[in-house]
Amino acid sequence: MRDLFARYARPELGLFVLGVVTSILGRGVSLVPPLVLGVAIDALFTDAGPYTLPLVPGAWIPNGAPAQLWFSVALVLGSLVVGGALTWVQGVSLSLFSNRIQHAVRVDAYRAMQDLDMAFFDDKQTGQVMAILNDDVRNLRMFLGTTVSGALQLLATVLGIAALLFYLNAQLAVVTLVGVPALGAFTVWFMRTIRPRYRALRASIGDLNTRIENNLAGMEVIKTSNAEAFENGRVRDASWENYLRTWAVAKLEYLYQPAMDLLAGLTFAVTFALGGYWLVVGPPPGFSGTLSPGELVTFLFMTQRFVEPLSGAGRIVNSYENARASGERIVDLVERPVTVRDGPDPVAPERITGRVEYDDVSFAYVPGRPVLADVNFVVEPGETVAFVGPTGAGKSTVAKLLLRLYDVDSGAVRVDGHDVRDLALDSLRSAVGYVGQDVFLFDGTVRENVAYGSFDATDEAVVAASRAAEAHEFVVDLPDGYDTRVGERGVKLSGGQRQRLAIARAILQDPAVLVLDEATSAVDTETERLIQRALDRLTAGRTTLAIAHRLSTVRGADLILVLDEGRVVERGAHEALLAAGGLYAHLWGVQAGEEASAFDSLLRTDGED
Template identity: 75%
Template sequence: MRDLFARYAGADLPLFVVGVLTSILGRVASLAPPLVLGVAIDATFNDDVAYTLPFVPAEFLPTTQAAEVWVSVGIIVAALAASVVLTWTNGAALSLFSNRIQHRIRVDSYEAMQRLDMAFFDDKQTGQVLAILNDDVRNLRMFLGTTVSSALQLVATVIGIAVILFSLNWQLALVTLVFVPALGVFTLWFMRSIRPRYRALRASVGDLNTRLENNLSGMEVIKTANAEAHETDRIHESSWQYYLRTWAVAKLEYLYQPSMDLLAGLAFAATFLIGGLWLVGAAPEPLSGTLRVGEFVTFLFMTQRFVDPLSGVGRIVNSYENARASAERVVGLVAQPVTVTDREDAIVRDRLEGAVEYDDVTFSYLPDRPVIRDFSFAAEPGDTVAFVGPTGAGKSTAAKLLLRLYDVDSGEVHVDGVDVRDLSLDSLRSNIGYVSQDVFLFDGTVAENVRYGSFDATDEELEDAVRLAEAHEFVVDLPDGYDTRVGERGVKLSGGQRQRLAIARAMLQDPAILVLDEATSAVDTETEALIQRGLARLTADRTTLVIAHRLSTVKTADLILVVDDGRIVERGTHEELLAVGGRYAALWGGQTEGSVGSFLGGE
């Protein structure tokens, strides 16, 4: 918590200081009315008692009873008005401060998340990350915006009341404040007990969000698999775990809050009992001296002002522990180790030529389980290299190593003779156009999705790219043409339409290297033939890596690599591989005869 405050509070620290000062001054101003009321009562109804106010010279005070009443009323009204103004200023300042802090933490957390390795996203559920970026960051804002103010007001109130009460009657003040140590000990126990429960609660929020996010995204699968009952049971289980953790926190809160109310109430009752007995008779043993009515009234009012904030200690502690758990999760996200980063002396190049070489590359997602083994090949600028092979052979993984979505375990991947780990990520990725088999479109317009990554492209350039991808005809038939919103993940479009827009996006980028991972798998043969003509123009002067399902689309490739179990088992041109009569020839024969063998597939 302290680390986050130190990192983000600097720019808006004046707002925080204003919030703190007005919070304290507002609480001090609220203590003036009961003090003035007690003084006025004693001075008005006791001729031998002078009208005195702390910190006010006697020559500035009235000398007649009527004037004393008017001055007392004026001070009370002024104090109430000042309290209102100060409270508003406090709320506005801390609200601005906390919301700005929330904004910066959320943006920085997201930016840090973007830098994380793809391995992080392979392991982390989307709902868990969303819970951190939304719920946990919001908890920090609420803590800084309201809880800090409440805590400061509590401290100012307790100190202010203690000073006033001790100045009036130190013996009765001891009676009023005797329960404060017990409140402190009880609060310390509560904080230590509830901390692990809040951690578990925050984790369960992420789990529940993950389950809900997954189910909403996969609703079509749920319905087509007739799995509604199964998913309802799983949501029930996740929600039940969240309920149990919420109840674990609530049980402790319900014990703590009433207990705090009881101790604070006992302080008020003890003050009323001892002070009342003192007024109607002699001072109870071992107390001594006198107690005036006005002092007693001030004590009762002050004790009530003392009771209310103390009874709110539970809410302050709850908010603090909740924010503490959230801060741990935010810091944990930002502190995730990142391995795929720019080196200090990273090479920066605006435009690459496109020569690609894999030199004895090995890579594994899990220890000792490589998915790419001894992978080697070379492509000159403008060459087309095709990967074919069964599902799970490692074809897509091999292509992702070129973009440094992952770093190799051993061996090297070169572009233009430079290890990709020595190039800046911006230089590398801005020169590679990537079309995944799992096309992702954002919830925006067609034009926005095609322009993604080429944000400055003109309308003419945009339309040319869409035409090359054979998508212009269906786009202009949409309700709003290029301004039609495609829905979340492009749900309003067919799979083939989404793929064509993804190809158009890569074409608009005009990269030196193009990676096509099953880029036409969701289109029919006729549309694929049209797209291939456009791709032929696009790939004519750039290096292209193609992961293909239909071998007819890669038979003109300069090099075809047959991949199985992470290894290159055959390599050559279409004619060379057919002449060998190996796996590729068998696969080609199976496809041309209209049947697809078990060897065929995409990763």
């Protein structure tokens, strides 16, 4: 919490100081009415003493009981008005302070999250990250906006009341304040006990968010798999775990708050009993001197003002521990080390021609379990290299290393002779276009999605790229044309339509190097023909790395690399690989057989009709 406060509060320190000062002054002003009331009772109603007020010069106090009465009323009303104004200033300043801090923390946390290695997203669940960016940041804002001022108000109230009580009657003040150490010890125990429970609670909230977020994203699969009951059970289990963690915290809170109320109430009761005995009988044993009715009334009012904030200390501690658990998660995200980043002196070439070289590249997502081993190949500018092989052979990993989504464990990936680790990330990634099988579209318009990454593109350029991608015809038929919103993840469009928009996005980017990751594997034949025609336009004159499941789409590649268990086991052109009779020929034969079988089945079905 200290680290977060030191990092983010400095630019807004003026607002914080203003809020704290007005908070303390407001608490001080709130002590005026009971003090004036006690003095008025003694001086005007019981004649037990002169009309004097601490810090008020005698020349300011009028003579005569009626004038002193109206002076007392004016002081009480004035203190209420001033206290209200101070409370307003305190609320506005601390609210501005906490909301600006929330904004800064959220933006920094998102920026840090976005800069993290892909390995983080492989391991971290989306709901956990969302819980940090939303719930944890909000907890921090609530703590800074209300709890900090509440703690300072409590401190100011306790010190101010203690000073006034000792000023009025030091002996009775000792009795009134004797419960403070007990309250403090109980609070320390509460903080130590509830801290791990709050950590577990924050983790359970992230797990529940992840479960719900996953189910919302996969609702079509849930329904088509008739898995509603199964998913209801999984959400119920996650919710029950969250309930147990919440109840573990609540049980401790329900113990702490009544105990604090009881201790604070006992302080009030003892003060009332001793003060009343003093007035009715005389000084209790061990006490001496006098106690006036006005002083007792002031003591009781002050003690009540003293009891209320002390009994609310639990809320302050509760909020602090909640914010502390959230703060730990925020700091863990913001300060998580990043390995894939620009070097100390990154190279940013003015132009990249597109020569790509893999030199003895090896890589493993998990140490000891290599995904690629000793991969070597060179693609000259304008050439196409295709990667084929069984599922899990490491084909997509090759592309991820080129984009530096991960860094190689050994060897080097080079573009135009530069190790990609020496290139500036923005320079590298702006030179490499990517079209994958699972196209992601943002919840925005068609125009915004095509221009994503080329944000300054003109409308004419967007339309031209869409025409080249065989997308313009279906776009203009949409309800609002290029201004049609595509929905979250592009759910309002078909898979082939999303694919063509992704190709239009890559055409608009105009990259020197293009990566096609099974870009036509999940569409029908007619759509595949349109997409393939668009891809032919896109790849013309560009260095292309094509990852293919359908071998027929890459038979014209300049070089075909066959991967198996992370190693290049064959390389060459289509005809040469068929003639070699190896794994490629086997895969080609299997696919050709499947296609022939499917065609025969279709003919039989047509004949039956």
